[in-house]
Amino acid sequence: MHGPDVGWYLVLAALLFVTGALGVLVRRSPLIILLSVEIMLNGANLALISFARRLGHADGQVFAIAVMAVAASEVVVGLGLIVAMGRRNVELDVDKLRTLRG
Amino acid sequence: MANVLVWAVWCGAAFACIASALAVVSFSNPFYSALALIGNLASLAVLYLLLGGEFVAAGQVLVYGGAVMVMFLFVIAYLGDRSQEAPWAGGPSWQAVGTVLAAAAILAEVIVALALTTGGRLTHEAHVGRSFGSPGQIGRLFLTDHLLAFEVTSIVLLVAAAGGVVLGAHARALEDDARP
Numbered sequence: 001m002h003g004p005d006v007g008w009y010l011v012l013a014a015l016l017f018v019t020g021a022l023g024v025l026v027r028r029s030p031l032i033i034l035l036s037v038e039i040m041l042n043g044a045n046l047a048l049i050s051f052a053r054r055l056g057h058a059d060g061q062v063f064a065i066a067v068m069a070v071a072a073s074e075v076v077v078g079l080g081l082i083v084a085m086g087r088r089n090v091e092l093d094v095d096k097l098r099t100l101r102g
Numbered sequence: 103m104a105n106v107l108v109w110a111v112w113c114g115a116a117f118a119c120i121a122s123a124l125a126v127v128s129f130s131n132p133f134y135s136a137l138a139l140i141g142n143l144a145s146l147a148v149l150y151l152l153l154g155g156e157f158v159a160a161g162q163v164l165v166y167g168g169a170v171m172v173m174f175l176f177v178i179a180y181l182g183d184r185s186q187e188a189p190w191a192g193g194p195s196w197q198a199v200g201t202v203l204a205a206a207a208i209l210a211e212v213i214v215a216l217a218l219t220t221g222g223r224l225t226h227e228a229h230v231g232r233s234f235g236s237p238g239q240i241g242r243l244f245l246t247d248h249l250l251a252f253e254v255t256s257i258v259l260l261v262a263a264a265g266g267v268v269l270g271a272h273a274r275a276l277e278d279d280a281r282p
Binding site: 015020025032038039053057065080082083084086092 | 105108109111112116119120123124126127129132135136139142143146149150152153154155157158161162165166169170173174177178180181197198201202204205206208209212213216220227228229230234235239240243244247248251255258259261262263265266269270272
């Protein structure tokens with residue numbers, strides 16, 4: 001069973017990363033920016049796992065699981081910030097968050 | 103025959119992956135974006151299975167597609183539909199044009215760098231046994247070679263949980279102050 005080479009997976013990972021970066025840079029809703037950061041992290045994960053398959057060693061998969069844990073932590077803190085913004089009736093638009101004073 | 107089947111599955115999963123990623127970026131309603139991200143995560147899990155990462159694929163579906171996305175959908179439902187942002191309204195601004203150009207430059211750079219540094223050597227894949235990527239192997243690696251990473255991950259999760267609680271308590275105190 002011989003499927004696509006690792007290079008195809010890496011091109012796909014680069015496309016995913018770029019799509020996520022596009023979302024982070026273009027969109028202004030903080031929720032969609034967080035979702036786009038998830039896409040970027042998943043692109044990096046795909047590259048890690050394809051290199052793990054290429055080298056025949058599962059270290060890359062271990063690192064991908066650590067990245068998943070970091071992504072979960074990032075979502076917790078990011079969503080906490082967004083909920084805090086929502087409770088203060090701040091408009092959910094990152095271009096309008098000009099002050100960081102409490 | 104098996105070769106053709108693997109290619110077919112790969113093409114389907116890759117197409118679903120890219121299409122749902124573009125959908126996440128371009129939907130104006132965050133709820134639909136989150137639903138599209140679930141599709142993206144599921145198609146990535148299929149790719150992980152093709153690469154022999156059974157445990158990572160299962161973790162992806164359970165942790166990402168399950169827990170994290172439920173949290174996202176809960177917050178989106180809690181906040182309601184209040185960000186009325188039409189992403190591509192009023193024609194492309196110079197910011198959006200510059201962003202697309204920068205993204206294309208990153209993509210070209212990554213592909214050129216890969217082609218220059220690896221130049222055809224990526225075709226030789228290592229032979230792996232049946233236990234490659236199984237929960238047993240991952241668990242053994244976590245408890246032997248990567249014990250420090252395992253423990254540091256637990257600290258990261260603990261700090262994130264504490265941060266979430268602090269943020270929530272702070273927001274509640276502010277809300278009580280604002281309300282007479």
